[in-house]
Amino acid sequence: MWRYFLRRLLISIPVILGISVVIFAILASAPGDPFEELATNPNVPPEVRANLRAQFGLDDPLAVRYVRWFVSMVKGDWGFSFQSRVNVDTLILQRLPTTIFVLGSALLVGLLVAVPIGTLSALRPYSIFDQIATTFAFIGFSLPPFFTGLVLILVFSIYLDWLPFIYRADIAGTGFRWWWEHVRQAIMPVTVLGLFQGAALTRFVRSAVLDVVRLDYVNTARAKGLSEWITVVKHVIRNALIPVVTLLALQVPTIFGGAIITEQIFRVPGIGSLLIAAILANDTPVVMAVTFVFSCLMVLSNLVADLLYGWLDPRISFR
Numbered sequence: 001m002w003r004y005f006l007r008r009l010l011i012s013i014p015v016i017l018g019i020s021v022v023i024f025a026i027l028a029s030a031p032g033d034p035f036e037e038l039a040t041n042p043n044v045p046p047e048v049r050a051n052l053r054a055q056f057g058l059d060d061p062l063a064v065r066y067v068r069w070f071v072s073m074v075k076g077d078w079g080f081s082f083q084s085r086v087n088v089d090t091l092i093l094q095r096l097p098t099t100i101f102v103l104g105s106a107l108l109v110g111l112l113v114a115v116p117i118g119t120l121s122a123l124r125p126y127s128i129f130d131q132i133a134t135t136f137a138f139i140g141f142s143l144p145p146f147f148t149g150l151v152l153i154l155v156f157s158i159y160l161d162w163l164p165f166i167y168r169a170d171i172a173g174t175g176f177r178w179w180w181e182h183v184r185q186a187i188m189p190v191t192v193l194g195l196f197q198g199a200a201l202t203r204f205v206r207s208a209v210l211d212v213v214r215l216d217y218v219n220t221a222r223a224k225g226l227s228e229w230i231t232v233v234k235h236v237i238r239n240a241l242i243p244v245v246t247l248l249a250l251q252v253p254t255i256f257g258g259a260i261i262t263e264q265i266f267r268v269p270g271i272g273s274l275l276i277a278a279i280l281a282n283d284t285p286v287v288m289a290v291t292f293v294f295s296c297l298m299v300l301s302n303l304v305a306d307l308l309y310g311w312l313d314p315r316i317s318f319r
Contacts, residue, residue: 099272105186114201
């Protein structure tokens with residue numbers, strides 16, 4: 001298993017290198033300049049602008065700038081934010097835990113919704129439960145997260161006044177009250193992302209379970225006298241989750257994209273909202289760093305998916 005993990009980890013290294021090259025080349029070639037305001041400011045002498053550009057290496061060749069940027073990223077120096085006037089790594093480390101908490105909770109909610117509902121729908125195909133679950137799955141997958149978020153804000157924040165619609169990181173209080181306030185403000189963004197992913201995964205879980213439940217080894221397990229619960233959990237769900245894990249790994253970019261929209265709607269102080277603010281302000285170092293962090297998280301999620309393959313089907317780890 002460890003050899004399998006090391007192989008997958010070594011494969012991820014050139015992938016990250018390739019991603020970094022693409023990100024830097026695209027953003028470095030994009031129109032705009034972080035010192036554009038200085039260029040139009042008559043109070044800033046031209047020699048000052050030239051010194052600043054030389055200090056940050058903006059006039060160096062593209063290859064030299066990439067090597068300097070990547071080496072600095074590896075060392076932990078992610079650059080300086082021209083808008084916030086602080087180090088980029090400080091900005092990201094302040095917001096990354098919030099994004100991981102929201103995304104992780106949403107993914108967990110999606111799996112808790114999709115796996116049991118999809119399994120029950122497959123075990124009772126074309127029943128009333130299956131038809132209702134399929135209908136709600138199609139509705140949930142068809143509604144975009146920004147629309148669902150606005151509906152939840154109107155219902156639970158404005159009409160009922162149950163939940164806050166602005167996510168705050170600086171909540172006053174300690175102990176249980178502090179935890180409860182964090183849970184209350186995370187309910188709506190987590191629900192929006194979780195139900196959207198759960199609706200999409202439910203159909204695939206149903207299809208995967210339908211394919212597995214008809215196989216011969218499942219009938220053999222039942223013929224040996226195993227209970228239906230053990231047969232479904234140990235033999236059906238475990239094997240049916242292999243294609244679902246593949247789909248989940250491929251949907252990670254969609255999850256991050258939905259997180260960026262959701263963070264804008266609920267004012268979640270995550271790296272998604274930081275990315276939008278940096279793009280609007282033409283803060284290139286922040287855009288590069290945040291995009292690279294998103295890419296690394298996607299590669300990490302695919303690595304986790306590969307490890308789950310080896311756990312769900314031990315034969316994979318020996319290939």
